Amino acid sequence: TWTTGNVIEEQVEAIRELVGDKRAICGLSGGVDSAVAAALVQKAIGSQLTCVYVDHGLMRKGETEQVEKDFVAATGVQLKVVDAEERFLNALAGVSDPEEKRKIIGREFIRVFEQAQAEIIADEGPAVEFLVQGTLYPDVVESGGGTGTANIKSHHNVGGLPEDLEFKLIEPLRKLFKDEVRMVGQELGLPEEIVQRQPFPGPGLGIRIVGEVTKERLDLLREADAIAREELTAAGLDRDIWQCPVVLLADVRSVGVQGDGRTYGHPIVLRPVSSEDAMTADWSRLPYDVLSRISTRITNEVRDVNRVVLDVTSKPPGTIEWE
Numbered sequence: 001t002w003t004t005g006n007v008i009e010e011q012v013e014a015i016r017e018l019v020g021d022k023r024a025i026c027g028l029s030g031g032v033d034s035a036v037a038a039a040l041v042q043k044a045i046g047s048q049l050t051c052v053y054v055d056h057g058l059m060r061k062g063e064t065e066q067v068e069k070d071f072v073a074a075t076g077v078q079l080k081v082v083d084a085e086e087r088f089l090n091a092l093a094g095v096s097d098p099e100e101k102r103k104i105i106g107r108e109f110i111r112v113f114e115q116a117q118a119e120i121i122a123d124e125g126p127a128v129e130f131l132v133q134g135t136l137y138p139d140v141v142e143s144g145g146g147t148g149t150a151n152i153k154s155h156h157n158v159g160g161l162p163e164d165l166e167f168k169l170i171e172p173l174r175k176l177f178k179d180e181v182r183m184v185g186q187e188l189g190l191p192e193e194i195v196q197r198q199p200f201p202g203p204g205l206g207i208r209i210v211g212e213v214t215k216e217r218l219d220l221l222r223e224a225d226a227i228a229r230e231e232l233t234a235a236g237l238d239r240d241i242w243q244c245p246v247v248l249l250a251d252v253r254s255v256g257v258q259g260d261g262r263t264y265g266h267p268i269v270l271r272p273v274s275s276e277d278a279m280t281a282d283w284s285r286l287p288y289d290v291l292s293r294i295s296t297r298i299t300n301e302v303r304d305v306n307r308v309v310l311d312v313t314s315k316p317p318g319t320i321e322w323e
Ligand code: XMP
Pocket: 157, 158, 199, 200, 201, 202, 203, 243, 278, 279, 315, 318, 319, 320, 321, 322
């Protein structure tokens, strides 16, 4: 019978045998899949695994700390953090086009990740022969099977790793569905905030700012997003919604009034959706009092935001993200 304990035991044994005395590396995105895959491999081979986390400066409030502190504390994993915020912001300066932004973020990510990888490989120690990926069963099916050492499909990571990659892949979650992965993560003692995390796009908040991405705008959006998440969690709604992107319309301003003065600020869009698999989605009918709390807090607490609007579009025709 299927138990998380069995899955862990089986995988740990198989990974130990496969890796032998070589080393493995794993990219952490902050998401559930890569975290659980890394934790499982860490359990199997300990310090023969090194994880890489690229901080592109486009994460939400507290997420980088979750990886840097909580994940490391829970697993004892060896982690290399690359602070690349400035690099990403420089590359994104002056760019408003969504596809252009995605391309830049993907490209920079690969460069930074490869650089970190090269540094790890150059370290003293056994050869780095393996790359750990958090591929799930639905990914395997979607990409038509695969042998486990095949090319990495671009939807498995932020921008797609190069196709001539010479690593052998370790994909310990290949037979699991998302809810099973969460159970395994829980069993491995990972923090609740990581195990129960809702989907978040690789390009991060970079595609939730309609307009140019700047540090100042990211900080505004991070505040607004943190408020929305806090209130949704407090209302016990996390399990009811698939995700709730919070979007800053940085190129739009509207007139408002606050205290005894006129304001001319930006709107924040709330995009709560319900979905089974993100292929289609419906807008979530959130309780008015929760929406009201979020709106009041965002307009009171976030500088330069004077309006909160609700996206009531299903997918299709709208996508979940705005860019
Ligand atoms: P859309 O906007 O296409 O989003 O309806 C569907 C789901 O995919 C997530 N998403 C991404 N995830 N890298 C990712 O890892 C990406 O570039 C990306 N773009 C969108 C989105 O959050 C939603 O869950």
